[in-house]
Amino acid sequence: MSSDKFDAGKPVGGLPSPLRRKLLLGMAALPAVGLLPRGALAQALPTDAVNTTKLAVTDSTVKVGILHSTTGTMAISETGSVQAEKLAIAQINEMGGVLGRKIEVIQEDGASDWPTFAEKARKLLVEDKVAAVFGCWTSASRKAVLPVFEQYNGMLYYPTFYEGLEQSKNVIYTGQEATQQILAGLDWVTKEKGAKSFFLIGSDYIWPRTSNKIARKHIEMKGQKVVGEEYFPLGHTQFNSVINKIKLTKPDVIYASVVGGSNVAFYKQMKAAGIDLNKQVLMTISVTEDEMLGIGGENIAGAYACMKYFQSLQNPNNEKFVAAFKAMWGANSVIGDVTQAGYLGPWLWKLTVEKAKSFDIDKIAVASEGIEFSGAPEGYVRVHGNHHLWSKTRVGRARPDGQFDVVYETADLIEPNPFPKGYQ
Amino acid sequence: MFEGYSLAELGSIFAMQGFAGLILFSVFVLMALGLAIIFGQMGVINMAHGEFMILGAYVTYLCSNFISSTAPALFPAYFFIAMILAFVASGALGMLVEWGMIRFLYRRPLDTLLATWGLSLILQQVFRSVFGAREVGVVLPDWLMGSVAVTDTIEVPINGLFVMALTMGITAVIYAVMFRSRWGQGVRAVMQNRTMAGAVGINTEKVDRYTFGLGCGIAGVAGSAFTMVGSTGPTSGQLYIVDTFLVVVFGGAQSLVGTIASAFTISQAQSTMEFFLSGSTAKVLTLLTVVVILMLRPQGLFVLKVRR
Numbered sequence: 001m002s003s004d005k006f007d008a009g010k011p012v013g014g015l016p017s018p019l020r021r022k023l024l025l026g027m028a029a030l031p032a033v034g035l036l037p038r039g040a041l042a043q044a045l046p047t048d049a050v051n052t053t054k055l056a057v058t059d060s061t062v063k064v065g066i067l068h069s070t071t072g073t074m075a076i077s078e079t080g081s082v083q084a085e086k087l088a089i090a091q092i093n094e095m096g097g098v099l100g101r102k103i104e105v106i107q108e109d110g111a112s113d114w115p116t117f118a119e120k121a122r123k124l125l126v127e128d129k130v131a132a133v134f135g136c137w138t139s140a141s142r143k144a145v146l147p148v149f150e151q152y153n154g155m156l157y158y159p160t161f162y163e164g165l166e167q168s169k170n171v172i173y174t175g176q177e178a179t180q181q182i183l184a185g186l187d188w189v190t191k192e193k194g195a196k197s198f199f200l201i202g203s204d205y206i207w208p209r210t211s212n213k214i215a216r217k218h219i220e221m222k223g224q225k226v227v228g229e230e231y232f233p234l235g236h237t238q239f240n241s242v243i244n245k246i247k248l249t250k251p252d253v254i255y256a257s258v259v260g261g262s263n264v265a266f267y268k269q270m271k272a273a274g275i276d277l278n279k280q281v282l283m284t285i286s287v288t289e290d291e292m293l294g295i296g297g298e299n300i301a302g303a304y305a306c307m308k309y310f311q312s313l314q315n316p317n318n319e320k321f322v323a324a325f326k327a328m329w330g331a332n333s334v335i336g337d338v339t340q341a342g343y344l345g346p347w348l349w350k351l352t353v354e355k356a357k358s359f360d361i362d363k364i365a366v367a368s369e370g371i372e373f374s375g376a377p378e379g380y381v382r383v384h385g386n387h388h389l390w391s392k393t394r395v396g397r398a399r400p401d402g403q404f405d406v407v408y409e410t411a412d413l414i415e416p417n418p419f420p421k422g423y424q
Numbered sequence: 425m426f427e428g429y430s431l432a433e434l435g436s437i438f439a440m441q442g443f444a445g446l447i448l449f450s451v452f453v454l455m456a457l458g459l460a461i462i463f464g465q466m467g468v469i470n471m472a473h474g475e476f477m478i479l480g481a482y483v484t485y486l487c488s489n490f491i492s493s494t495a496p497a498l499f500p501a502y503f504f505i506a507m508i509l510a511f512v513a514s515g516a517l518g519m520l521v522e523w524g525m526i527r528f529l530y531r532r533p534l535d536t537l538l539a540t541w542g543l544s545l546i547l548q549q550v551f552r553s554v555f556g557a558r559e560v561g562v563v564l565p566d567w568l569m570g571s572v573a574v575t576d577t578i579e580v581p582i583n584g585l586f587v588m589a590l591t592m593g594i595t596a597v598i599y600a601v602m603f604r605s606r607w608g609q610g611v612r613a614v615m616q617n618r619t620m621a622g623a624v625g626i627n628t629e630k631v632d633r634y635t636f637g638l639g640c641g642i643a644g645v646a647g648s649a650f651t652m653v654g655s656t657g658p659t660s661g662q663l664y665i666v667d668t669f670l671v672v673v674f675g676g677a678q679s680l681v682g683t684i685a686s687a688f689t690i691s692q693a694q695s696t697m698e699f700f701l702s703g704s705t706a707k708v709l710t711l712l713t714v715v716v717i718l719m720l721r722p723q724g725l726f727v728l729k730v731r732r
């Protein structure tokens with residue numbers, strides 16, 4: 001992985017032309033990956049050698065699974081991940097696939113129901129014998145499938161930023177764990193805005209609670225104050241009381257991790273209550289471009305979001321990625337942090353397989369450490385030995401048009417630390 | 425939590441908190457009125473109530489897009505057009521559903537629960553297929569955003585006031601229709617004794633259809649109004665359904681006054697506790713209180729005395 005350019009070669013025949021044009025556009029956007037002539041690898045590496053555990057790999061194809069909710073309440077969030085994963089797979093196939101084998105996708109619907117996720121994961125691993133699964137979004141769905149992946153020895157690429165406190169041989173976490181998302185953002189707001197007091201507000205489940213626990217420790221270690229910490233049931237739609245409480249406590253920073261439909265209600269009601277986000281600093285770790293669609297840019301403009309990726313990021317990789325995404329999924333598509341992390345999954349898997357020269361799960365689990373992907377839209381990333389990614393933390397400021405202005409990024413990659421000492 | 429605040433500051437916070445409670449009260453009444461008519465007056469457990477609301481919200485969304493692209497000059501007033509259209513759309517769908525499904529189930533009230541739950545799933549998937557899985561953003565006219573400064577420190581959200589006014593208006597209309605019109609008399613007669621009402625010449629089928637349509641139509645208006653304070657997505661209706669049933673059941677299913685009293689009690693309890701305790705705790709305590717009161721008084725707060 002050193003070259004910054006590659007030769008895409010000629011497109012493969014047989015695709016209907018609009019799709020082919022889309023894929024071609026996608027190829028123009030391809031990040032840097034070196035490539036041997038098509039077919040050469042498959043002959044050089046016979047299936048018996050690269051697949052000793054009876055995965056669904058033939059001389060010309062390899063099967064992978066995509067497991068997200070396309071129905072039910074989580075479809076709102078997971079649609080973007082599915083699109084990004086399919087884009088990455090289409091681009092990889094255009095380049096000749098993985099070890100000379102075309103990727104075939106088997107897509108299953110988790111239906112926003114955690115037992116369904118577990119059942120579909122079992123189906124993908126046991127019946128379809130897929131070589132990798134790209135999927136899950138909520139922590140609850142990941143916790144539901146984890147025992148299945150460990151029992152049947154599968155490999156899951158999980159795209160969402162999450163609360164940490166987990167590490168598995170069978171999972172690669174392509175999103176940020178909590179400390180990667182939280183600490184640098186808090187330091188930035190302290191330095192830039194002189195923040196001394198914080199009001200933490202979140203939805204009532206594991207991710208906001210764990211994240212706020214880490215945030216509170218960090219805030220208090222620096223001698224600053226938490227003036228309020230509030231949680232609301234998922235789906236809560238009335239925030240007027242807590243908004244009054246915020247007005248009463250006058251925090252320097254509102255630190256928000258409200259999710260789902262509640263998010264929309266929270267920002268609309270804050271705006272209605274006369275809290276001007278251009279004067280009151282608000283930092284959120286739960287609003288990406290996806291959520292902005294529902295909230296409405298005019299209701300949240302001025303707020304800061306702490307993520308690792310924004311669609312407006314300016315670098316050649318990202319410009320190509322955004323163009324390819326829009327070519328494949330429509331000009332009105334928006335790309336949030338998790339969507340980009342979903343896009344990394346298939347690429348990291350391809351690179352790992354090529355490094356290991358094998359599809360075997362055990363070899364991939366070991367080979368993952370140190371895998372580098374310089375073509376990532378967020379910029380260079382590397383896989384840590386704990387199966388999380390080294391990545392930068394960025395702060396973006398919400399604009400009325402639904403995009404973010406990137407106002408800060410860390411100079412270096414932040415080390416993933418899913419079990420942070422002193423924060424538990 | 426009140427150290428270091430002047431009396432004036434505290435006063436204005438409590439005033440705003442009082443408004444927050446009243447706004448929550450209006451929201452509860454608005455979402456429960458339609459259900460109170462359908463569940464209370466007809467005995468139909470309509471699990472798809474939330475989806476009728478969201479239909480109204482989507483109509484508002486379409487209306488805002490349509491008007492901002494064809495007649496931007498009308499945009500400030502589009503919300504009123506949208507609410508009328510939402511009433512018509514949800515009401516029409518309600519009458520269709522009554523004709524196609526509910527009328528076969530009047531003698532089997534528990535089956536309406538399953539049937540309407542199925543209907544709610546179908547409607548959710550229809551919304552998802554038509555409008556996409558993601559939430560849509562409804563753009564509001566500028567005059568509905570922001571807040572009115574009553575004094576220097578007291579600010580009241582305009583959309584909250586709008587919901588309050590709307591709720592009062594609709595409640596007044598419902599009262600007039602149900603208790604002061606001949607048609608309302610028919611509805612109440614059918615509810616009290618279907619066979620007798622039929623025997624004295626009331627067209628019970630027609631009454632049923634229009635009553636169901638009216639309830640659904642009001643749900644549509646509520647959904648349209650809630651685009652100001654909440655989200656619009658295929659499953660957003662689910663956010664309201666629990667609170668809606670809570671309010672109606674607690675109030676005593678057959679009494680519209682009970683619905684209003686119960687909305688007032690629950691909203692004040694919840695908004696006060698949310699202020700002094702935390703959000704989740706407030707919800708737990710509210711639900712616990714309701715459970716205890718319903719154990720002591722299973723028929724709800726208010727009950728109609730009817731000879732059975």
